[in-house]
Amino acid sequence: MRLPHLLSALLVLxxxxxxxxxxVLLLQGQxxxxxxxxxxxxxDKKELAxxxxxxxxxxxxxxxxxxxxxxVSLDPLSLQDREGHAMSVRPLATVIDSIRRRxxxxxxxxxxxxxxxDDVAAxxxxxxxxxxxxxxxxxxxxxxxxxxLDEDQLEQDSSRFARxxxxxxxxxxxxxxxxxxxxxxxxxxxxxxxxxxxxFVDRSGNALLxxxxxxxxxxxxxxxVRISAAPVDSQRVSADLTRIxxxxxxxxxxxxxxxxxxTALRVGPKSQxxxxxxxxxxxxxxxxxxxxxxxxxxxxxxxAMTSFMGKAVRGGGVLGAQNETLAATLETAAGVMVKxxxxxxxxxxxxxxxxxxxxxxRELNEPDLTSVESxxxxxx
Numbered sequence: 001m002r003l004p005h006l007l008s009a010l011l012v013l014x015x016x017x018x019x020x021x022x023x024v025l026l027l028q029g030q031x032x033x034x035x036x037x038x039x040x041x042x043x044d045k046k047e048l049a050x051x052x053x054x055x056x057x058x059x060x061x062x063x064x065x066x067x068x069x070x071x072v073s074l075d076p077l078s079l080q081d082r083e084g085h086a087m088s089v090r091p092l093a094t095v096i097d098s099i100r101r102r103x104x105x106x107x108x109x110x111x112x113x114x115x116x117x118d119d120v121a122a123x124x125x126x127x128x129x130x131x132x133x134x135x136x137x138x139x140x141x142x143x144x145x146x147x148x149l150d151e152d153q154l155e156q157d158s159s160r161f162a163r164x165x166x167x168x169x170x171x172x173x174x175x176x177x178x179x180x181x182x183x184x185x186x187x188x189x190x191x192x193x194x195x196x197x198x199x200f201v202d203r204s205g206n207a208l209l210x211x212x213x214x215x216x217x218x219x220x221x222x223x224x225v226r227i228s229a230a231p232v233d234s235q236r237v238s239a240d241l242t243r244i245x246x247x248x249x250x251x252x253x254x255x256x257x258x259x260x261x262x263t264a265l266r267v268g269p270k271s272q273x274x275x276x277x278x279x280x281x282x283x284x285x286x287x288x289x290x291x292x293x294x295x296x297x298x299x300x301x302x303x304a305m306t307s308f309m310g311k312a313v314r315g316g317g318v319l320g321a322q323n324e325t326l327a328a329t330l331e332t333a334a335g336v337m338v339k340x341x342x343x344x345x346x347x348x349x350x351x352x353x354x355x356x357x358x359x360x361x362r363e364l365n366e367p368d369l370t371s372v373e374s375x376x377x378x379x380x
Contacts, residue, residue: 060257
């Protein structure tokens with residue numbers, strides 16, 4: 001008689017516990033994620049801190065003195081002007097607002113990316129919400145479906161993000177083209193030759209190619225080495241497509257200068273648009289050493305976040321995804337978001353601190369002409 005009552009009570013307890021379970025993962029204390037590290041280093045340097053925040057609130061190809069808060073609709077994004085961490089979300093709001101003005105049905109869904117990043121970028125309560133992350137993945141899937149149906153339309157799209165996503169997508173799938181192959185006798189055409197690009201290259205120079213395509217990097221004028229294609233599986237492809245989408249979106253929002261050869265540099269600007277900024281070694285905004293540090297920090301942050309997410313969503317607990325494809329995609333989405341945040345804020349940090357150091361070094365190296373005694377010039 002008691003057993004049914006005990007089972008009912010246990011079932012109710014489990015349901016209540018499941019209902020109270022949160023999908024939010026706290027990020028405080030996680031190594032190598034770099035949330036707030038740059039702001040902590042500038043905490044006692046108000047002038048540099050102000051410049052840093054001004055830098056993080058806008059794209060990198062805009063002068064630090066320019067601000068584009070006017071006309072940007074922040075209310076739909078539920079953003080609050082909290083000190084510091086919300087600043088890095090503002091460039092996302094600018095892109096979303098621009099897309100919303102052109103495509104009201106597509107721009108609103110992108111707001112979830114800003115909300116998810118706002119959680120990650122928080123200083124005190126840094127966290128990541130799996131429910132929001134799943135919505136980000138769904139938005140990525142929707143946009144890739146839009147690419148497949150309307151590629152011709154997107155090539156003419158006035159939205160730079162749409163054109164950037166299309167370029168990234170084509171590069172990832174090899175940007176295939178075909179050329180005629182002459183017959184051996186030199187008369188007529190025997191067949192066609194497939195020409196494949198080396199895949200999508202992110203702004204740091206890392207390449208990513210659809211696993212079903214083989215590459216033939218040339219190693220000499222006479223020889224080439226064929227790299228066999230990796231097997232196509234749902235985990236890899238789903239994660240890659242989410243990565244491509246987020247890389248395009250954050251690159252359009254932050255516009256952190258890219259190294260030569262990056263796919264972003266192939267997106268041609270339209271009227272009244274600036275081309276994607278390329279890192280100029282002759283006139284660098286930050287030193288090459290700092291650029292390498294930013295890249296390493298960003299990759300470490302991505303690795304740390306991917307590992308952290310993997311433990312959470314691949315386990316058997318309440319947060320376990322119980323789906324390897326979904327788990328791999330969640331890991332990638334979280335990893336790319338924190339990588340792009342560290343790239344953006346890291347570039348700003350070295351831009352404002354190295355500028356100060358450059359001025360100080362120049363003042364030390366230049367002689368103070370006012371203290372030099374006036375002496376007669378000796379005759380030769």
